[in-house]
Amino acid sequence: MTLPMPGHDTGLWQAAEHELETALGGRSLVSAERFASSGRTSYTGPSPIAAARPALAIGCYEPWVSASPFEALTLEGRTSLRGIAQRRSWMADLDRSAQAAVRRHRRPVIAAWYATDRLRRWAGPRGTVAAVDAVLRAEVEDKANFGDILDHSGVPAGLHLTGARIDGTLPGLRELRRLVRSNRVVVQCGADSGGRGTVFVNDGADLARAAEMTGPYRVTAFVTGWSSNTTVLSVPDHAGRLRVYVDRPSHKAVGVPEAGIAAGKSGGNTWCLPWPEDAAARLVDAAVRIATWAWDKHRMKGLFGIDALLTADGEVFLNEINCRNQGTTEVSAVNQRLRGLPPFLIAHLTTMLDHPVTWLPDPDDFNSATVGVATGAAPGPFYLKLRHRGEVPVHLGPHLALPGVYRVHEGHLRWVRAGAHPADAGPGEVLLANLPAPGAICEPGSELGTAEGITTAADAPFADPHTLSKASRELLASFDQHLIPADHQGGTAP
Structure with missing residues (x-):
């Protein structure tokens, strides 16, 4: 169910677009993310901001007409193949072509999750990568460091998971259980994403898999409840003071076998389910503390994310920081639009280019209102990940050939x-x-895409932290009807 979007302040949108255009200073915006449609919730839909549409998008997957940048270079466009290997190698596979494509833009600004040496090569000597540096990201996001970050940020102890940092070899399972006072243990390390670098340890075999990861490790007690993601925006003002804006926290489904989502991996997020008021307030306060520490310590600004766990009795525990844009960044932008604001991504790009952002409201007022929105019955966006769960290659049938708006009808999807x-x-x-x-x-x-919309708690896409709702199950069953077995030459299998 999708509800009408509220109106907007035209002057506010004009100010946001003007400041982004000024920050770009006539330079070409280039997106370098897995989805070549990245940023579409800023430059499409209600109240689009034209300056956010990339002049060039480089990615793994092809965009579509409604979400298209002005130009796209994708691995899928070259190979007509989509798979796990491609989503891991697309940057390397497109390296030389991307350099050539970017260099056709005289002074490119590359927007990405984080700035790497490869992206700096693409940008060239006159270009800019508008993203947190990869070295800083690796340090801050390293899961073994998270306990120390909470301590240094002054996050109250009640939001810390029971756990320990282990710099050497992982001890035996009995000792790990003693350390965290839990029979089920979570072992994490590194700064990877998508659930990689996390192992749930129930027995010796799980511990052996965890030990294959390179430490140091963070070991915590397993907590039952909803996973959650919260987008945070840090914006320094002209005097170097930091303004921190905390978005509405989500409910994230993880380990959803019926959707083809393995343990520890996200099946999608929804922002329509309410949070307990005290838990939401404590989460917002902790996010501000962490953002302030990151600015004071590292001068880290722009967008980042906080992952948390919400228990059935209303306790909240922080378990990870994502020092970059995230998989949630695209759809969570709808939260800002529902509150009458341009997407945070516009402020992120503007501040990453060292230009002041003046159109954002007072942060204390905004964050106070966030608690109210999170605890109420306000509608919110959602996305559900679509995965190919079968065992043979497929392609989409002719009735599901293009992204767009669909309806389930008699077990099939109708454009x-x-x-x-x-x-x-x-x-x-x-x-x-x-x-x-x-x-x-x-x-x-x-990855076959995402199913998205705006809904209320009554029509949430997830029934519990690991289970789809009835409507989502029907959607996946209908989607499956359009997957046709195919050989690698593109022909339909006999």
Whole structure:
């Protein structure tokens, strides 16, 4: 179910676009993310900001007309293949072509999750990478460091998971259980994403898998409840003082076997379910503390994320920091639009280019209102990940050839209209985003896109932290009807 978007202050939008344009200073915006449609919730849908549409997008997956940048270079566009290997190698595979494509733009500004040497090569001597540096990201995001970050940030002890840092060899399971006072143990290390670097340890075999990871390690007690992601925006003002804006926390489904999502990995997020008021207030306060520490210690600014756990009795525990844009960044931007603001991404790009942002409201007022929104019954956006759960390669059938707005009808999906923004889907409809390009072969385990919209708690996409709702199960069953077995030459299997 999608509800109408509220109106907006035209002057506010004009100010946001003007400041982004000024920060760009006539330079070309280039996106370098897995999805070549990245940023679409800023430059499509209600109240689009044209300056956020990339002149060039480089990625793994092809965009579609409604979400298209002005130019795109993708691995899928070259190979007509989508799979696990491609989503891990696309930057290296496109390296030389990307350098050539970016160099056609005289002074490019590359927007990405974090700034690497490769992206700096793409940008060239006259270009800019508008992202947190990869070295800083690796240090701050290293899971073994998170306990120390909470301590240094002054986050109250009640929000810390029971745990320990281990710099050497992992001890035996009995000792780990003693350290964290829990039979089930979580071992984490490194600064990876997508659930990598996390192992749930129930027995010796799990511990052996954890020990294969390179330490140091963070070992914590397993906590039952909802996982959650919260987007945080840090914006220094002209005097170097920091303003911190904390978005509404989500409910994140993890380890959803019926959706093909393995343990510890995200199946999607929804922002329509309410939080207990005290838990939401403590989470917002902790996010501000962490952002302030990161600015004071590292001069870290822009967007980042805090992962947390919400228990059935209303306790909240912080368990990870994501020092970069995230998989949630695209759809969580709808939260800001629902509150009458341009997406945080616009402020992120502006401040990463060292230009002041003046259109944001008072941060204390905003964060106080965040608690109110999180604890109420306000509608919120959602996305559900679509994965190829079968065992043979497939391609999409002709009735599901393009991303857009669809409706489930008699066990199949029916095209309704073009779209690129969750708000484009009306009641009983869903936006299917980032579907494979027509004719592309999709390997087992490949990402097939996302189902998105805006909904209320009554129609939430997840029934519990690890289970889909009835409507989501029906959606996946209907989606599966459009997957046709195919050989690697693109032909339909006999």
